[in-house]
Amino acid sequence: MRDQRRAVLKEVAKEYGRTGYNPDRAMTIFGFVAELAEILEKRSNSRRASFAGAHAIKVYEATARKYGYKGEQGPVHCKKGCGYCCHTRVTATALELFMMARGLRARWNDDADPLKARFRRVETQTRGMPKEHWVTNRIPCGFLGEGACTVYDSRPLTCRTYASLSLPACIDWFNLAPGAVVPQPDRAQLLRVFILAGMKAAMAHTGLEGVGFEMGHGLEVAMVPDAEARWLAGENVFAGVANDAAPARAGGRQAGHEAFDLMVDVFKTGAFGKDMPPNPWFSW
Numbered sequence: 404m405r406d407q408r409r410a411v412l413k414e415v416a417k418e419y420g421r422t423g424y425n426p427d428r429a430m431t432i433f434g435f436v437a438e439l440a441e442i443l444e445k446r447s448n449s450r451r452a453s454f455a456g457a458h459a460i461k462v463y464e465a466t467a468r469k470y471g472y473k474g475e476q477g478p479v480h481c482k483k484g485c486g487y488c489c490h491t492r493v494t495a496t497a498l499e500l501f502m503m504a505r506g507l508r509a510r511w512n513d514d515a516d517p518l519k520a521r522f523r524r525v526e527t528q529t530r531g532m533p534k535e536h537w538v539t540n541r542i543p544c545g546f547l548g549e550g551a552c553t554v555y556d557s558r559p560l561t562c563r564t565y566a567s568l569s570l571p572a573c574i575d576w577f578n579l580a581p582g583a584v585v586p587q588p589d590r591a592q593l594l595r596v597f598i599l600a601g602m603k604a605a606m607a608h609t610g611l612e613g614v615g616f617e618m619g620h621g622l623e624v625a626m627v628p629d630a631e632a633r634w635l636a637g638e639n640v641f642a643g644v645a646n647d648a649a650p651a652r653a654g655g656r657q658a659g660h661e662a663f664d665l666m667v668d669v670f671k672t673g674a675f676g677k678d679m680p681p682n683p684w685f686s687w
């Protein structure tokens with residue numbers, strides 16, 4: 404029965420690996436989780452973390468093309484050169500950080516490329532800074548240059564899925580206007596949560612830590628040549644990097660975080676388990 408399901412999920416993943424998963428068909432999402440876990444289980448591949456990160460991003464891009472937001476709630480206001488949203492602290496999973504490190508290593512080691520120097524300027528300012536200070540001081544991401552992302556092809560999931568339905572709301576947010584909220588397409592938010600929960604479910608299944616790390620510091624760690632292999636071998640190479648694992652507030656996780664944790668459990672069960680926990684999204 405288990406092997407049978409694995410075979411079905413593999414087929415599903417193969418089909419949707421090309422066109423993206425269908426967020427309205429649970430089996431395709433479970434198939435994505437199973438496929439990602441299979442990549443992470445290939446112990447002979449010492450680069451399997453960055454490979455899995457790149458695969459998750461590829462599936463996200465395919466999914467967004469086919470099943471993503473198509474303007475139902477109005478036009479997206481985002482344009483190249485508009486970077487108000489990049490003045491905040493971004494987090495990324497270890498899979499994404501190793502994927503980024505692999506994609507950026509040549510530029511990182513090239514002294515003529517301003518990437519590293521710009522990054523270091525921001526890092527010096529922000530290392531150890533609480534998230535709230537970063538946000539309220541509107542400190543730019545270390546990869547923001549002339550209003551545009553300088554690591555566009557390697558950017559993490561959070562940046563890929565962020566989209567605004569109102570530039571004025573972004574400007575209000577940037578200027579710390581009280582109560583400013585940036586309206587985002589529901590579909591974009593759904594895809595972000597699904598891919599992220601899928602990544603975390605696959606990581607949990609393979610015994611890997613699925614927390615989100617502060618991107619800049621995390622990337623610097625991931626850039627160390629043997630960091631990926633050491634992390635895969637169980638070494639806590641990200642010790643000391645701020646992460647989102649701590650309870651969001653005294654008294655426990657916020658409701659949104661609890662719902663996300665439940666989604667990770669549901670995805671894990673859908674891909675590998677038997678007894679689906681009660682949830683508002685899927686049933687067998």
Ligand code: SF4
Nearest residue numbers: 481485487488567573
């Ligand atoms: S989210 Fe807002 S600030 Fe960022 S690119 Fe889009 S419109 Fe500009």
Ligand code: SF4
Nearest residue numbers: 489544546547552562
């Ligand atoms: S990585 Fe790029 S898109 Fe993401 S916050 Fe930084 S500059 Fe913006």
